[in-house]
Amino acid sequence: MKQNKFNKFLKSIPAKLWLVLGIVIAFYFFLNDFGLVDIQKTAIILAAGIDRKGDEGYTLTAQIAVPKGVDRTTGGTSSVNFIAEGETIADCVSDIYCKTGWVPKFVFCNLIVLGEETAAENVFDAFDFFLRNEYMSDGCYVAVCEGTAQDLLTSESAVANTSSQAISKLFSDTNIKSGKAVKMSLREFAIGYHGATKSGYMPYIRQHVQEGSGGENGGGQSGGGGQQKEQKTYCAERTALFYEGKQVALLNPEETFAFNLIEGKIFNGYLLAEENGHSVSLTVLDDKGGVSLSTKGAPKVTVKVELTVRLFNRTVPVEIEDVAHAELSEELLGNAKKNVEETVKQVFEISRQSGCDLFKLNESLFRSSKSKYEEWKDTLLSAVPATYEISIKSAK
Amino acid sequence: MNKISTRQLCFFLAAIAPVGKIILMPANLVHYAKNDLLFPAAMNFILQAAIVFLVLLLAKNNRSLFELIADKLGKVTARIVLTVFSLFFFFAALLPLVEQKIFVQSVFYDTLPSIVAFSSFFIFSAYLCAKPLSSFGRMWDVLAPLAIAAFIGIIMLSVGAADFGALAPALQSGAKNVFQGFAYNMSWFFDSAILLSFLGKIDYKKGLPWKGLLSYLAGAAAVLLFLAVFYGVFEDISVSQQFAFTKTTRYFSGIETVGRIDYLFIYSLSLVMAFYAILPLQAGIELLRQSYGSREKRLLPALLSIAVNAVMLALTILLDYRYSSLNQAVCVNLFWIFPIFALLLPALMLLFKIRRRRETE
Numbered sequence: 001m002k003q004n005k006f007n008k009f010l011k012s013i014p015a016k017l018w019l020v021l022g023i024v025i026a027f028y029f030f031l032n033d034f035g036l037v038d039i040q041k042t043a044i045i046l047a048a049g050i051d052r053k054g055d056e057g058y059t060l061t062a063q064i065a066v067p068k069g070v071d072r073t074t075g076g077t078s079s080v081n082f083i084a085e086g087e088t089i090a091d092c093v094s095d096i097y098c099k100t101g102w103v104p105k106f107v108f109c110n111l112i113v114l115g116e117e118t119a120a121e122n123v124f125d126a127f128d129f130f131l132r133n134e135y136m137s138d139g140c141y142v143a144v145c146e147g148t149a150q151d152l153l154t155s156e157s158a159v160a161n162t163s164s165q166a167i168s169k170l171f172s173d174t175n176i177k178s179g180k181a182v183k184m185s186l187r188e189f190a191i192g193y194h195g196a197t198k199s200g201y202m203p204y205i206r207q208h209v210q211e212g213s214g215g216e217n218g219g220g221q222s223g224g225g226g227q228q229k230e231q232k233t234y235c236a237e238r239t240a241l242f243y244e245g246k247q248v249a250l251l252n253p254e255e256t257f258a259f260n261l262i263e264g265k266i267f268n269g270y271l272l273a274e275e276n277g278h279s280v281s282l283t284v285l286d287d288k289g290g291v292s293l294s295t296k297g298a299p300k301v302t303v304k305v306e307l308t309v310r311l312f313n314r315t316v317p318v319e320i321e322d323v324a325h326a327e328l329s330e331e332l333l334g335n336a337k338k339n340v341e342e343t344v345k346q347v348f349e350i351s352r353q354s355g356c357d358l359f360k361l362n363e364s365l366f367r368s369s370k371s372k373y374e375e376w377k378d379t380l381l382s383a384v385p386a387t388y389e390i391s392i393k394s395a396k
Numbered sequence: 397m398n399k400i401s402t403r404q405l406c407f408f409l410a411a412i413a414p415v416g417k418i419i420l421m422p423a424n425l426v427h428y429a430k431n432d433l434l435f436p437a438a439m440n441f442i443l444q445a446a447i448v449f450l451v452l453l454l455a456k457n458n459r460s461l462f463e464l465i466a467d468k469l470g471k472v473t474a475r476i477v478l479t480v481f482s483l484f485f486f487f488a489a490l491l492p493l494v495e496q497k498i499f500v501q502s503v504f505y506d507t508l509p510s511i512v513a514f515s516s517f518f519i520f521s522a523y524l525c526a527k528p529l530s531s532f533g534r535m536w537d538v539l540a541p542l543a544i545a546a547f548i549g550i551i552m553l554s555v556g557a558a559d560f561g562a563l564a565p566a567l568q569s570g571a572k573n574v575f576q577g578f579a580y581n582m583s584w585f586f587d588s589a590i591l592l593s594f595l596g597k598i599d600y601k602k603g604l605p606w607k608g609l610l611s612y613l614a615g616a617a618a619v620l621l622f623l624a625v626f627y628g629v630f631e632d633i634s635v636s637q638q639f640a641f642t643k644t645t646r647y648f649s650g651i652e653t654v655g656r657i658d659y660l661f662i663y664s665l666s667l668v669m670a671f672y673a674i675l676p677l678q679a680g681i682e683l684l685r686q687s688y689g690s691r692e693k694r695l696l697p698a699l700l701s702i703a704v705n706a707v708m709l710a711l712t713i714l715l716d717y718r719y720s721s722l723n724q725a726v727c728v729n730l731f732w733i734f735p736i737f738a739l740l741l742p743a744l745m746l747l748f749k750i751r752r753r754r755e756t757e
Contacts (some may be wrong), residue, residue, distance in 0.1 A: 131636065134502045139646045173649070187633070187647070194632040367564040 043102035046079060047164030049149025050126045051115035053085065058118075058126060060084045060092035061150040062104065063164050079162040081154045089129035106136035111164050112186065113205065115148040122245035124193060131190060138187040141171050144240045144247060145205040158210035158231035167205060170236040179260035179269035179284070180253070181236040189242075196366040196373065197357035198244050201251075203236035241356035249354035251347065258343035259358065261305050264289035270312060273336035280332055281313040285395050291359040293384075295368050299376060301361065301386040303344060309336065310395045328394040341390045348386055357381055399599035404533035406611035407540035409448065413587045414615040415543055415665060416672045420495050421584045422626045422640040424727065429577030430569040431562060433623055433634075436577030440585045441616035447588035447742045448612045451595070452605035454745055460596030462686035464748045478683040481592070484737040485680030486704060488586050490711060491726045492673040497712050498719055499669075503642045503662070511716055518709040521674045525701035526694070529682045530597045535671060543668040547618060549661035551625060553651075554644035558628025580727045586676070586738035587612070592745070593679035641665060677704055 049061035061083050068078035084095035096104045112130060114123055130136055145152045157166035169175075171183035184202040192200035210231040237253035251259060260266050266287040273280055286308035294300045311326040351358040361380055366373040400408075417437075425433035457464060461481075465474035497514045505513070567574065598604070622641065629644045630637050637643050645651075645658035681700045689696035715722050 131633075134638070135505075137646055185647075187630070190633050191631045367561055370565050370568045 041101075041103060043082070043096060043100065043104045045104055045106050045109045046077075046162060047111040047113065047153060047167075048106075048109055048130075049113040049115065049145075049153040050089065050118050051148045051150055052118045052121065057085065057087035058089055058092055059148075059150060060086070060089060060095075061153045062093075062096055063153050063162060064102070064104075065108070065162075068161065077161055077165075079164070081150075083150060083154075089126055093129075106130070106133055109136055109140055111141045111143065111168055113149040113152055113167070114142070114144045115150070116144065116146060118149070119144040119240060119242075119247035123242070123247075124190075124245045127186065127190065130186060138190065139185050141168065142184050142186050142189050143167070143203045143205050143236065146207070152205060152207060152234075155207055155232040156229045158233050163232070163234070167234050167236075170203070170205075170234060174268075176260075177265060177267045177269065179257045179266040182239050182256060182260065193242075193245055196362045196377070197360050198362075199355075199357040199360075200242045201239050201356070201358060202242070204238035204240040204250060205234055205236050206238070207232040207234050241351070241354055241358060243355040243357075248356050249350050251350065254343050255347050255350065258340065258347050261287055261307070261340065262289045262291060262303060262344060262347065262359070271307075271309060271336055271340070273332055273339055275314075275329060275332040275335065276316075278315045280311065280315070282309040282328075282332075282336060283312040284309055291361070293361050293364040293368075295365060295372055299365070299372075299380060299384050301359075301384050302389060303348060303359075303386055304389045305340060305344060305391075306389075307340070307392045308395050309333075309392055333392050333394065337390050337392045340392065341388055344388060344390065348388075352381055355381065398528075398530040398533065400530060400533040400594060400597055401599050402601050402604050402607055404536045405452075405594075405598060405604070406607055407536040408532075409587070409608055410611035410615040410618075411540035411543040411547075412536055412668060412672055413590075413612065414619045415547075415669050416492055416495075417584050417619050418622050418626075418641040419499050419639055419669070420723075421581055422623055423635055423637055424723070425577050425581055425623065426627065426634040428569075428580055429574050431564070431627060431631075432567055432569045432574050433577065433627060434563070434620055435567070435574050436581060437620060437623055438616070439578045440582060441613070441619070443739055444585050444588050445609055445612045445616065447739055448591060449605050449609040450746050451588050451591045451742050452598075452608040454748065455595055455598040455600045455604060457748070458596065458600060460686050461592050461683065461745075463596065464745065468748055475687040478687040481589070481737065481741075482680035482683040482687075484589070484733065485593075485676045485683070486708075487726075487733065488583070488589075488737075489673070489676035489680070489708065490715075491583055491722065492676065493708055494712055494715055494719060494722055496669065496673045497716075499639050499642075499666075503639055503666075511713055514712065515709055517670070518705045520670070521677060521708070522701045522705040524671070524674050525678045525681050525705065526698045527678075528697075529594060529678060532671075532675075532678070539668045539671055542664050546661040546664035546668070547622075550641055550645055550658070550665065551621065553648040553658050553661070554625045554629060556649070557644070557647035558625045559631065560624060560628045562628050562631040563624060579731050582731050582734040582738070583727045586734055588742045589738045590675055590679045592742055593682045677701075677708065680704070 043062065044065040045062045046065050047063040049063075051059040051061070053059055061081055063079045063081050065077050066080055082096055082100065084092040084099070086092035086095050093104050096102065112127075114126065118126060124131075127142075130140075131138060152167075153163050155163050157163045160166035160169065170181055175181055176183055182201060182203050184200065189200045189202060192198070210233050237256055239251040239256045239259060240247045241249040241251065257266075257269070257271075260269070261284075264287050266284045269284045269287075271282040271284055273282060284307055286306075288304070288306040290304050292302050292304070294302070309328070311328055314322075347358070350356075357363075361384065362373065362377055365376060365380060421437075422433065425437055429436050454464070459467075462474050462478055465477050469477075496517070500514055500517075501509055622644075626637070626640050626644055627634050629647065642662050645661070648658065651658065681697050681704060684700055685697045
């Protein structure tokens, strides 16, 4: 009898239970404000800059997003830069919480900048915090800068509301394909450090004063507190090379471009060459670059760059026929090839001398044979003979 | 009575059973086997596939596990065996539930939520556990297409960032590490044991064991593909990447433009995982119902469901911030429990004569 009553009760349960479930779940949602981020209580960190204070810890510059205004004309994102100090990065983060009452959130942090001095030591003591942070994407960009990260992030951009936005624009696909800069994510950098190469690279950011600025109030950042500030532009034409987490070399803009050519990344980038003593710009339409390691017998490296180019810009007046159907002379192509070959050799030599395995030779060796890797890993980069196969042809 | 059809069973084996293996297992495999993570996973899958085939052969009898054992060894023995089996299921359920909990806390929140945030899951679990197992067939009809679509989406968004060369050189981590990877990840492989609780509720049709075997192998291939993509994306830092299936999609270039569309797939798969995590509890309760209740009486499973879920809730709160200790205890110290209940005992069931029994009703 009891059992029948219970069965009847059970039949009527689903609707009631769903109702109860709905109320409970709604209660939970309301407790969490539907997961909305309350900007009055939260520090949404857009970028983090890390500088060392000798042996005493770190200075963390956190660029925190704040609403710029309330109407259409003044609306958008601005930022305040909060500078915290501590013995660890986590200590600095808690300093933000302590001094502002804001809960720091790294979920939107898209850029980590290291100061020059920070990069001189193994940077993974600083990255440790970010690699452990489950609430932050390791897909964020990493970069090293001239001077301190604090100076860079607190500077006022001439082209964007915040300095971090302006710097992130340097890593757009179009800019990277032009070969003028490299980009690096925390994940890729960590893979290189923990992998067979123990090496990596990241863009080296420099800031320049924008001509004519200084008298204008950009209004972008409230960090200036109404003072007139010089406006800055940023460039990432140089590349910092790392070995075992320390910066060991710096590629200049030409070498950065050559490195990108070897990586085969360039499309629509510009190459300079000379013809009859005048500069000529060539557009790179196709870039087949690569480095291969042969392990048959003694190891050998072949660095290959195969370019298809088109004339883009001369610096002398020419006939209209040349504008319509430009032919690239052998001299021009030869000079371009010579330039590329010289710079490619320089890049390989810098990699060799600095110990930064920029072309992942040790990784290739490890993947092809663990026993050969064990045998050659200490001498491979410094001793391996390299041949260069550079070819540049004109687009028909 | 509703029975689980061949289609529903194949859906379970191909699309539901694999989902629990792509949260923490990939990083755990890498911890032991490094870039050879595919080998221990494949070994576990092959063994499970063989036992799945044998258990589905038993389904030909059209008798429940209790009936099968009681006919041969008596009711008392059957009750003892099934009680022990149900205890195994409750033990096996603990890791997936804690896994779900820390997964939800890490992925669905942007700072660590309070302990109670996950407790509502157990209300849902208690409701499902009180339902008869055969009702799961209908759920799988809905969940399996969702899981397949979400899995394809995740693979498509992830594969571009993967460097499959990272899997080379094969077997460089050594036989010992590969074997440890195999043994210490067995706690994620007890699908064949769950199938035992379905016996008597499966609508056996000719060719079911083969179809089930192929479905399970298809699911295994999908997991192996995911593991390869996972290691290809994270290479030497894979060991630190918990909640694998939520991480690999982040690097899809389109995400910068269109936003986190990958969350559509992650949320879909998470929904399926919630049902999968409850399954061992339901299997355990079903075996207790077979031993001590009857088909008609639903009071016992309802009470058991409330009791078991209350205990699990208490345990997940107690084990909060102790996942590493739990992992060490379940996956390493007590790993041997899993081959006994998920390989040895199901294989021994074959001693029972396989014959087709006519349905009387």
